[in-house]
Every structure is written in structure tokens, then in C-alpha cells.
Amino acid sequence: MSMPVSHPQLNARGELKHLLTLEGLPRESILHILDTARQFIDASGREIKKMPLLNGVSVFNLFFEHSTRTRSAFEIAAQYLSADVLNLDIPASSTRKGESLLDTIHTLSAMQPDVFVIRHMQSGAPVLIAQHCAPHLHIINAGDGWHAHPTQGLLDMYTIRHYKRDFTRLTVALVGDILHSRVARSDIHALTTLGVPEVRVICPRTLRPAGLERFGVRVFDSIDEGVQGVDIIIMLRIQRERMNGPFLPDAREYFKNWGLTPERLARAAPEAIVMHPGPVNRGVEIESSVADGAQSVILQQVRFGIAVRMAVMSIVAAGDH
Amino acid sequence: MSMPVSHPQLNARGELKHLLTLEGLPRESILHILDTARQFIDASGREIKKMPLLNGVSVFNLFFEHSTRTRSAFEIAAQYLSADVLNLDIPASSTRKGESLLDTIHTLSAMQPDVFVIRHMQSGAPVLIAQHCAPHLHIINAGDGWHAHPTQGLLDMYTIRHYKRDFTRLTVALVGDILHSRVARSDIHALTTLGVPEVRVICPRTLRPAGLERFGVRVFDSIDEGVQGVDIIIMLRIQRERMNGPFLPDAREYFKNWGLTPERLARAAPEAIVMHPGPVNRGVEIESSVADGAQSVILQQVRFGIAVRMAVMSIVAAGDH
Amino acid sequence: MSMPVSHPQLNARGELKHLLTLEGLPRESILHILDTARQFIDASGREIKKMPLLNGVSVFNLFFEHSTRTRSAFEIAAQYLSADVLNLDIPASSTRKGESLLDTIHTLSAMQPDVFVIRHMQSGAPVLIAQHCAPHLHIINAGDGWHAHPTQGLLDMYTIRHYKRDFTRLTVALVGDILHSRVARSDIHALTTLGVPEVRVICPRTLRPAGLERFGVRVFDSIDEGVQGVDIIIMLRIQRERMNGPFLPDAREYFKNWGLTPERLARAAPEAIVMHPGPVNRGVEIESSVADGAQSVILQQVRFGIAVRMAVMSIVAAGDH
Numbered sequence: 001m002s003m004p005v006s007h008p009q010l011n012a013r014g015e016l017k018h019l020l021t022l023e024g025l026p027r028e029s030i031l032h033i034l035d036t037a038r039q040f041i042d043a044s045g046r047e048i049k050k051m052p053l054l055n056g057v058s059v060f061n062l063f064f065e066h067s068t069r070t071r072s073a074f075e076i077a078a079q080y081l082s083a084d085v086l087n088l089d090i091p092a093s094s095t096r097k098g099e100s101l102l103d104t105i106h107t108l109s110a111m112q113p114d115v116f117v118i119r120h121m122q123s124g125a126p127v128l129i130a131q132h133c134a135p136h137l138h139i140i141n142a143g144d145g146w147h148a149h150p151t152q153g154l155l156d157m158y159t160i161r162h163y164k165r166d167f168t169r170l171t172v173a174l175v176g177d178i179l180h181s182r183v184a185r186s187d188i189h190a191l192t193t194l195g196v197p198e199v200r201v202i203c204p205r206t207l208r209p210a211g212l213e214r215f216g217v218r219v220f221d222s223i224d225e226g227v228q229g230v231d232i233i234i235m236l237r238i239q240r241e242r243m244n245g246p247f248l249p250d251a252r253e254y255f256k257n258w259g260l261t262p263e264r265l266a267r268a269a270p271e272a273i274v275m276h277p278g279p280v281n282r283g284v285e286i287e288s289s290v291a292d293g294a295q296s297v298i299l300q301q302v303r304f305g306i307a308v309r310m311a312v313m314s315i316v317a318a319g320d321h
Numbered sequence: 322m323s324m325p326v327s328h329p330q331l332n333a334r335g336e337l338k339h340l341l342t343l344e345g346l347p348r349e350s351i352l353h354i355l356d357t358a359r360q361f362i363d364a365s366g367r368e369i370k371k372m373p374l375l376n377g378v379s380v381f382n383l384f385f386e387h388s389t390r391t392r393s394a395f396e397i398a399a400q401y402l403s404a405d406v407l408n409l410d411i412p413a414s415s416t417r418k419g420e421s422l423l424d425t426i427h428t429l430s431a432m433q434p435d436v437f438v439i440r441h442m443q444s445g446a447p448v449l450i451a452q453h454c455a456p457h458l459h460i461i462n463a464g465d466g467w468h469a470h471p472t473q474g475l476l477d478m479y480t481i482r483h484y485k486r487d488f489t490r491l492t493v494a495l496v497g498d499i500l501h502s503r504v505a506r507s508d509i510h511a512l513t514t515l516g517v518p519e520v521r522v523i524c525p526r527t528l529r530p531a532g533l534e535r536f537g538v539r540v541f542d543s544i545d546e547g548v549q550g551v552d553i554i555i556m557l558r559i560q561r562e563r564m565n566g567p568f569l570p571d572a573r574e575y576f577k578n579w580g581l582t583p584e585r586l587a588r589a590a591p592e593a594i595v596m597h598p599g600p601v602n603r604g605v606e607i608e609s610s611v612a613d614g615a616q617s618v619i620l621q622q623v624r625f626g627i628a629v630r631m632a633v634m635s636i637v638a639a640g641d642h
Numbered sequence: 643m644s645m646p647v648s649h650p651q652l653n654a655r656g657e658l659k660h661l662l663t664l665e666g667l668p669r670e671s672i673l674h675i676l677d678t679a680r681q682f683i684d685a686s687g688r689e690i691k692k693m694p695l696l697n698g699v700s701v702f703n704l705f706f707e708h709s710t711r712t713r714s715a716f717e718i719a720a721q722y723l724s725a726d727v728l729n730l731d732i733p734a735s736s737t738r739k740g741e742s743l744l745d746t747i748h749t750l751s752a753m754q755p756d757v758f759v760i761r762h763m764q765s766g767a768p769v770l771i772a773q774h775c776a777p778h779l780h781i782i783n784a785g786d787g788w789h790a791h792p793t794q795g796l797l798d799m800y801t802i803r804h805y806k807r808d809f810t811r812l813t814v815a816l817v818g819d820i821l822h823s824r825v826a827r828s829d830i831h832a833l834t835t836l837g838v839p840e841v842r843v844i845c846p847r848t849l850r851p852a853g854l855e856r857f858g859v860r861v862f863d864s865i866d867e868g869v870q871g872v873d874i875i876i877m878l879r880i881q882r883e884r885m886n887g888p889f890l891p892d893a894r895e896y897f898k899n900w901g902l903t904p905e906r907l908a909r910a911a912p913e914a915i916v917m918h919p920g921p922v923n924r925g926v927e928i929e930s931s932v933a934d935g936a937q938s939v940i941l942q943q944v945r946f947g948i949a950v951r952m953a954v955m956s957i958v959a960a961g962d963h
Contacts, residue, residue: 046457047433050377050405056692058718069428072407076379076432079405084692084721086714100924107711107920110944111718112689136688278428282421302431367778368754371698371726390749393728397700397753400726599749603742623752 008130016315018130018139021148022189030190034158036311037304040080047080047306054083057317058113063142064090064101064120069278070142073302074117077309083317086113101125102132109134114317116140123147138316146180151312152277153186155305157194159297160232162304163273167191171269173200173226176236176258176285179207183277184236188215202226204258206248223258230268235260235276238285251284260286265295273297329451337636339451339460342469343510351511355479357632358625361401368401368627375404378638379434384463385411385422385441390599391463394623395438398630404638407434422446423453430455435638437461444468459637467501472633473598474507476626478515480618481553483625484594488512492590494521494547497557497579497606500528504598505557509536523547525579527569544579551589556581556597559606572605581607586616594618650772658957660772660781663790664831672832676800678953679946682722689722689948696725699959700755705784706732706743706762711920712784715944716759719951725959728755743767744774751776756959758782765789780958788822793954794919795828797947799836801939802874804946805915809833813911815842815868818878818900818927821849825919826878830857844868846900848890865900872910877902877918880927893926902928907937915939 009025011017016029042048059078063071071087078085090104108116115138118126123145130139143149157167164170172191178184178201191199192215201212202220212219220226227233242248265274274286274296282288291298330346332338337350363369380399384392392408399406411425429437436459439447444466451460464470478488485491493512499505499522512520513536522533523541533540541547548554563569586595595607595617603609612619651667653659658671684690701720705713713729720727732746750758757780760768765787772781785791799809806812814833820826820843833841834857843854844862854861862868869875884890907916916928916938924930933940 049379049433058691058721068409068411072409072429073432075407076405076434079379079407084718086717086721088710088714090710103921103924106941107944108714110941111715111948112691112945113718279424282424299427299431302428303433306432370700370754389730389732393730393750394753396728397726397755400700400728600745603745620748620752623749624754627753 008127016312018126019150019312019316020127020130020139020141022150022153022186022193023148025150025189025193027193027195030154030157030193033154033308033311033315034161036315037154037158037307040307040310041304045303047303047310049080050082051080052082053314054078054081054317057081057083057115059083059085059115059117059313060108060113061085061087061117061142062090062108062119063088064118064125065143066091067119067143070119073305074140074142074309074313077306077313080306081310081314083115083313101128105129105133109137114138115313117142119143121145140312140316143182146182147185149182149186149277151305151309152183153190154312155301155308156183156187156234156275156277157190158304158308159273159275159301162300163297164231167194167196170196170232171198171200171230172196172232172234173202173220173230173268174234174236175202175223175226175260177207177238177242178203178212178236179209180239180242181236184234187234188217192216200226200230202258204248206246223260223264224267227260227264227268231272233260233265233268233272233274235274235286237277237279238281240281240284251281255284255287259284260290262287262289262293265290265293275301278302329448337633339447340471340633340637341447341451341460341462343471343474343507343514344469346471346510346514348514348516351475351478351514354475354629354632354636355482357636358475358479358628361628361631362625366624368624368631370401371403372401373403374635375399375402375638378402378404378436380404380406380436380438380634381429381434382406382408382438382463383411383429383440384409385439385446386464387412388440388464391440394626395461395463395630395634398627398634401627402631402635404436404634422449426450426454430458435459436634438463440464442466461633461637464503467503468506470503470507470598472626472630473504474511475633476622476629477504477508477555477596477598478511479625479629480594480596480622483621484618485552488515488517491517491553492519492521492551493517493553493555494523494541494551495555495557496523496544496547496581498528498559498563499524499533499557500530501560501563502557508555509538513537521547521551523579525569527567544581544585545588548581548585548589552593554581554586554589554593554595556595556607558598558600559602561602561605572602576605576608580605581611583608583610583614586611586614596622599623650769658954660768661792661954661958662769662772662781662783664792664795664828664835665790667792667831667835669835669837672796672799672835675796675950675953675957676803678957679796679800679949682949682952683946687945689945689952691722692724693722694724695956696720696723696959699723699725699757701725701727701757701759701955702750702755703727703729703759703784704732704750704761705730706760706767707785708733709761709785712761715947716782716784716951716955719948719955722948723952723956725757725955743770747771747775751779756780757955759784761785763787782954782958785824788824789827791824791828791919793947793951794825795832796954797943797950798825798829798876798917798919799832800946800950801915801917801943804942805939806873809836809838812838812874813840813842813872814838814874814876815844815862815872816876816878817844817865817868817902819849819880819884820845820854820878821851822881822884823878826876829876830859834858842868842872844900846890848888865902865906866909869902869906869910873914875902875907875910875914875916877916877928879919879921880923882923882926893923897926897929901926902932904929904931904935907932907935917943920944
């Protein structure tokens with residue numbers, strides 16, 4: 001699969017300059033990230049800490065939308081690589097002085113960071129920033145609106161490869177709020193690119209995006225049918241604030257219709273694994289016994305997430321110093 | 322004095338794995354921490370900065386209850402030892418997404434930290450976490466509810482030993498809000514363990530915990546009587562929000578009955594020292610001239626607190642790398 | 643120009659101990675800072691990152707007034723010099739426990755930092771702290787009330803020297819809200835000390851401080867007249883909360899009377915540069931096309947600000963380790 005060299009994430013030599021989305025990211029780029037991440041995990045399965053790889057590199061964590069969990073994962077990954085990290089929670093600061101997004105970015109760019117990790121509530125903000133920022137800068141999208149969450153997608157791929165090795169024989173099911181899920185979008189792009197032959201989407205009609213079919217997925221109205229024989233179940237988080245509104249009934253009703261129970265999990269392949277981007281709503285999208293059960297790899301996802309973010313940061317920043 | 326090997330703070334070899342409480346912590350463990358802290362203070366009385374002892378060690382400061390002062394002390398201590406530090410103020414984050422305490426802990430544990438420093442408004446939270454966390458993790462209690470504040474207790478012991486050397490000839494008085502004070506509990510356990518023959522507790526009846534006598538302390542209703550001849554006076558902080566309620570009259574009345582004045586201090590031993598965990602309410606529990614006077618060692622407590630926290634962190638994390 | 647040795651910013655050998663204000667700071671001290679900053683910028687115009695100069699030095703960023711931008715600049719500068727940095731946003735912490743400013747400072751001093759970077763809403767707070775803090779400490783004023791913002795003044799001087807080299811042939815205009823501007827005060831003191839023959843102040847009468855003439859400036863009521871032939875235009879930020887009140891009309895009216903437009907800029911010298919401390923209010927004090935135009939050096943100011951802060955920190959902390 002070849003990509004036009006002008007793709008905004010890749011430089012003229014086809015190397016990863018930014019990580020904005022997994023849509024259109026070449027298979028080789030994804031595999032290179034996963035292979036690199038593998039090197040950051042030692043024989044005991046723990047991250048190798050304190051490598052001098054990014055010594056002298058400045059990483060700015062720009063979080064226009066709050067996320068302790070994702071911000072921490074990037075901060076730790078940067079620390080393990082010996083980079084300097086600056087955390088900036090922007091809602092509480094210059095935005096309230098009426099400064100525009102690009103003015104903020106240009107000002108921070110003038111402080112000579114190397115990497116911006118950006119989370120933003122608006123879809124497309126990281127792409128916009130990548131188009132306008134100084135040439136020495138690298139943008140890593142840490143989640144933008146409903147659009148993309150590429151490092152989550154990559155850590156999900158790492159997890160799947162860790163447990164299943166070969167993507168080309170798998171059936172993968174995503175379950176839940178597809179409509180609002182940047183995780184689902186990134187997962188679907190990555191799974192497709194890596195050659196997963198069957199990607200299933202299981203969701204209520206009210207949470208199904210228009211035109212979902214063009215992503216090459218099979219859509220199911222029933223979780224009992226949808227999980228039948230699958231190798232991987234990726235549960236999506238339901239935002240509680242979406243409950244009791246036009247999209248969703250109450251939590252109990254949602255769990256009855258869409259929650260992952262031991263009975264439903266039993267319909268999947270015997271070696272199936274259960275994934276979730278976290279934080280888990282126990283008793284809403286997943287039963288506690290499943291979240292904590294032998295087939296759950298939810299905490300391993302978090303663990304691999306550090307290595308994957310180390311990989312992304314070290315790859316984008318590698319050429320510069 | 323021997324301890325059962327199964328004590329949750331000590332590992333099978335009797336080494337400090339967690340620091341949860343000073344209750345039941347063996348005398349040798351306390352003295353080992355104080356001796357180690359001593360090595361982090363140079364001849365000029367300043368901490369020795371930038372030792373590579375904890376290079377590659379990750380310390381997560383998890384503050385479920387706000388405290389700039391204590392959080393800073395742990396952060397600085399970790400920095401001086403060359404550890405990586407991640408600060409997480411949790412009230413503002415995942416708790417508001419409805420995630421449980423243990424889910425938060427398990428998720429953060431998956432990021433492979435080595436040490437959790439935990440402050441929590443609920444008594445027992447650090448113990449609960451120590452019981453459920455991954456085996457490679459070390460928990461340091463930075464204050465939980467009314468239960469314990471062991472690093473404050475240890476720095477108080479360091480301070481007392483610095484000025485008085487021998488614990489076995491001292492009379493120590495704690496004055497103020499014993500009922501709500503985790504500092505008082507930790508101090509009483511440590512003083513008793515270290516062989517202080519007379520520990521006095523001076524407090525209003527409304528702020529006296531039930532069953533106080535079983536801790537082996539002498540209880541006084543009058544500060545004038547209670548401070549008579551003591552070598553150490555540890556003033557406790559009054560929470561202003563407890564004033565004008567069922568527990569306490571107004572601040573002026575409190576100061577009149579329980580405040581440490583120069584006249585009252587004069588009733589203590591001539592070389593008596595005055596301690597306070599800070600922040601001081603001047604004119605409420607202590608007169609300014611006493612807080613700033615020649616017998617006050619309040620700022621020295623803060624200073625020793627850095628070395629003591631360096632000691633605790635380096636001891637618990639020592640076995641692992 | 644000679645200064646009394648007792649000046650609170652300089653030690654007995656005339657070396658910079660604190661940086662509190664540019665008022666009265668000797669010309670040689672200013673030039674030494676600018677020369678030092680020059681060494682932190684490499685041939686490509688970027689800061690040199692990760693010098694071990696301040697390894698083992700602790701910098702506490704004490705922000706009693708919120709400022710993401712300035713706090714970040716100091717944090718990055720400290721990181722580039724390998725110092726340890728502790729960020730403390732104080733409004734949200736001990737102040738709410740009723741602790742006094744000096745108690746907070748004494749407590750933090752006991753933790754053995756080397757440098758306090760202080761921003762405070764009250765004029766004079768850093769001077770007060772410098773008078774009362776422990777002798778080993780260095781205070782850097784990061785902006786206090788309307789009084790002074792010396793690192794901004796210094797980075798403005800660095801910028802002017804970078805583009806114009808010789809201060810003694812320049813005409814410089816400051817435009818806008820002089821009354822509330824600590825930047826204006828610091829700039830005026832520095833420009834005067836460095837021998838700029840003509841400093842102009844252009845502002846509405848309601849924003850003109852009493853006794854402005856004693857600073858040796860020329861006051862203008864009209865921006866069209868004031869910018870005539872100047873080499874440097876320093877635009878000041880208008881606080882939006884001051885609009886529609888006793889001081890100022892609405893933003894549109896302000897822009898009409900005092901905003902920098904291309905037409906007004908054309909009245910300046912052909913090679914004139916436009917400066918602004920940021921964040922810019924586009925369409926209020928300056929037209930976007932000017933802020934982004936060829937003569938604008940606003941982002942270069944931010945860039946030089948890192949090097950200047952590195953210089954100040956390394957100079958004040960140099961003697962101690």
C-alpha cells in the first residue's frame with residue numbers, strides 16, 4: 001500500500017513527522033511504531049525506564065480538554081525517555097484572555113519545544129495546528145473531538161498483536177457508542193489497514209454514525225449476534241452525561257441491551273480477549289466480573305500505552321537531534 | 322520489640338515495603354529512617370541535592386485531598402534523589418467520571434510507577450490501596466483522614482532527636498485538637514515506641530477522642546498545668562472551619578484557653594522547644610512571638626521533613642533496582 | 643552610572659543577587675544579562691537546550707497570580723539549564739487557609755530552594771520577600787501588580803538590541819495603557835538606563851500615570867503624532883475588563899483612537915519594528931495584519947524571553963554551587 005508523499009503526517013522521506021490520525025497512515029508506519037514500542041518493554045513485561053533517547057527534547061502537553069489519565073501516560077512516557085515535559089491545561093488560562101488557538105500555538109512554538117501533545121474538544125484542532133506550526137515542531141494528537149485518538153488506536157493494535165500475533169485471521173467487534181467515539185474511529189482505521197478481515201460494529205441505532213458502511217465494517221443491532229465467534233471485543237465507554245437523553249435510556253436499560261456479561265462473552269471465541277479504553281463504567285457497558293475476569297486485558301492496554309507513546313515520541317523526534 | 326513478619330508495612334525480611342502508619346512500626350524501623358535521613362543533611366545543615374539514588378524510579382503523588390505544602394515536600398524530596406515525579410490531583414479528574422478508587426489505582430499501577438505517595442480524606446485509603454496494588458509498588462501515606470500522617474510523625478521524631486538526642490528522658494506535650502488530628506496519632510505512636518516516658522495530651526473535652534488513655538498518655542484539661550516542666554510542646558493546628566460550631570468557641574476564646582503564650586511557655590522546661598506541623602494560625606493556637614521565638618523549631622521541622630521523606634522514599638524503593 | 647552597593651538587588655560585590663526591578667539597575671548589570679542570554683542562543687537562532695549549568699539547583703515558581711505563559715517560560719528556561727522546578731499556584735492553596743505571605747515564604751524557604759520566581763498581584767511583594775527571606779535565596783520578580791516586570795523589560799531590551807544594536811540613536815514609543823502596565827514601567831527604566839535619547843509615551847489621558855514626566859519621557863496625546871519617525875513601537879496590552887468603564891470606551895472606539903494600523907505604522911521609520919508583550923488583542927490595540935506583518939517581532943520576543951530568563955537564573959544562582 002503506497003501513500004502520497006505529501007501526506008501531512010509524513011515527511012518527504014515517508015517518515016512520521018506528526019501523528020494526527022490513523023486514517024490513511026500506511027501499514028508500514030503502524031508496524032514500525034508497534035515494533036519500536038516492543039523494544040521499550042523488557043523480558044519481564046515492564047517498560048524500560050530512563051533511556052537517554054530524548055535527552056534535551058522538550059515535550060509540551062497541551063490539554064485543551066481535561067484528561068488526567070492520558071496526560072499522565074504521555075508525561076510518564078516522556079520522562080522514561082529523559083525528555084523535559086511541560087504540562088499546560090489551557091482552558092484555565094490564555095483562552096480566557098480571548099487569545100486564539102493559533103496565537104497560543106505560535107507563542108508556545110516560539111519557546112522552542114520539539115513536540116506538542118494536543119488534546120482538544122474540537123475535531124481537527126491538531127491537524128490545523130500541524131498545518132500552521134513552525135517546521136521544527138511535531139504534533140501528536142492525544143484525542144480531538146469525535147475525530148481521532150491515534151495513540152489509543154495504536155495501543156489497541158499493540159495489545160491485539162501481543163495476544164493474537166496475526167491480524168489477518170481475526171474477527172474484531174467494537175461495542176457501544178460508536179457515534180461519539182474517537183477511539184472507535186481510530187481502531188477501525190487501524191484494523192482495516194492491518195488487514196483484519198472482519199470488523200464488526202455493535203451499537204444502538206441512535207449511536208450509529210451515518211455512512212458507517214463505507215469504513216468496511218459489518219453493523220449489528222444485537223450484541224448477542226454481534227459477539228458470536230469474535231476473537232476481540234472492544235467495549236467503548238458510555239459518557240454518563242449522554243444517558244437519560246435523546247441518545248440513550250438509563251444505565252440499567254443500556255446494560256440490559258448492550259452490556260457485556262459473562263453469558264455474552266461466552267458466545268465469543270474461547271480465547272477471545274476483552275478490551276476497553278477506560279475508565280470503565282462497571283455495570284453500565286460491562287459487568288464487573290468481565291472487566292476483572294481472565295479474558296480482560298484492560299490493564300495491559302494501559303501498560304502497553306506507555307511503550308506505544310514512548311515509541312511515537314521517539315520516532316517523531318528522532319530526526320532532529 | 323519484635324513484630325510479626327506479616328505486618329503489612331514490612332516485607333518477609335522485615336524491611337519497609339510501605340509506610341502506612343507509625344502504629345506498630347518497630348523501633349528499629351523508625352530509627353533506621355531517622356539515621357538514613359541524617360545522611361541526607363550535610364555539615365551545614367542543608368539537604369544534599371541531586372543524588373542519583375532513585376534515578377529511573379517513578380514517584381506518583383496522588384493527592385485526593387489538596388495540600389500544596391505536603392505535596393511540594395514529597396516532590397522536592399523525589400527530585401533531590403533524581404526520581405521522576407508525576408503529580409496527580411485526583412478530585413478534579415477521574416473521580417468525577419465515577420471511577421472507583423481501586424480502578425484509578427489499578428490503572429495508574431499499570432503505568433509502572435514504583436512509589437505512590439497518597440493523601441486521602443478517608444482514613445484507611447492508603448492501607449486499602451497497599452492491600453490491593455501490584456506487588457512491585459510501594460505506598461507512602463501522606464495523610465489519611467484522622468488516621469495517620471506518618472512522615473509528619475517521623476519528621477517530628479527527627480526534630481526531637483536533633484534537639485534532645487535521648488528520647489528516654491523526655492516529657493512531651495501535644496496541645497489542641499487531638500480528635501481530628503492524624504498528626505497527633507502518629508506522634509503518639511512514635512513517641513511511645515521510641516520510649517518517651519511521659520506523653521501528655523492537652524485538649525478541650527470536645528476534642529478528646531474516646532479511649533485516649535489506652536495510648537498510654539496523660540490527659541490534661543488545662544494547658545497551664547499540662548505544659549509544666551515539659552521538654553517538647555507540639556501544638557496542633559485548629560481547622561478554622563471547626564470554629565463557632567459544636568466543637569469550639571470562637572478563635573479569641575480558644576486562644577484564651579488553649580493558646581501558647583510566652584507566659585505558658587515559661588512554665589515548661591527552660592530548654593523546651595515548640596513544634597507545630599503548620600500552617601500556623603497565629604493568635605489562635607499560638608501567639609506570634611512564640612511561633613517566631615527562640616524556642617520555636619517550626620521551620621526546622623519543615624527542613625528536616627525533606628530529608629525524612631528522602632529517607633522513606635529511598636528505603637522503600639531501594640530493593641527494586 | 644554608579645549605584646550604592648547596598649542596593650537590594652546587588653550583593654556586596656555588585657553582583658546580581660535578586661532581580662526585583664529595572665529601576666536603578668546599573669547599565670552594566672543589564673548588559674551583562676543581555677550578553678549572557680546571547681550565549682544561550684546558537685548560530686541557528688535557537689536556544690541551546692540541556693546545559694548542566696544549574697544541575698542540583700531548585701527553582702520554585704510561586705504564582706500568586708495566574709499566568710500560563712510567563713510560568714511556562716520560566717519553567718522551560720529552568721529545564722534547559724537542568725535545574726529542578728517546582729510549580730506552586732498559591733491562590734488555590736495555603737492562602738485559603740489564612741496563612742500569611744511571609745509564613746508561606748518562610749515555610750517554602752525551609753525546603754531549601756535556591757531561586758523563587760514570584761508573580762504577585764500586589765506591587766512590592768517580591769521586594770518584601772527579598773527583604774525577609776533566607777540569605778541563600780534568590781528572588782526573581784515575574785511581575786508584581788502595576789509595579790515591575792523586569793524579565794519582560796530585559797527581553798524587550800534584548801529584542802531591541804538584536805534588531806537595532808545601538809540604543810543611543812533610537813526613538814522608542816510605548817503605546818496604550820501606561821497606567822496599569824508594569825511592562826511599560828520596566829521598559830522605560832531600562833531604555834533610559836541604556837541611553838535611549840527619546841522615549842515617547844502615547845496614551846489616553848485616563849491611562850496616563852501622574853508624574854509621568856519625571857521618568858524622562860515625552861508624552862503624546864495622539865498616536866499619529868507619537869509614532870512619527872520612531873524606530874521601535876511597543877504596544878501594550880489592554881485588559882478587556884477595563885473596557886466600557888471609567889478608563890476606556892469600547893474596544894472599537896479604542897482601536898479607532900489608539901490601535902496600530904498599517905497607516906499609522908507607515909508614519910514610523912522605514913525599518914521600525916513592532917513589539918507587544920502578548921497576548922495580543924487583535925483588532926483592539928493592534929490590527930492583525932500588523933501583528934503578523936513583516937515588521938512585527940512579537941514571536942521573537944517570546945523566543946528571546948527564554949534565553950533572557952536562562953541568563954537571569956544562571957547569573958543569580960551562579961555564586962552558590
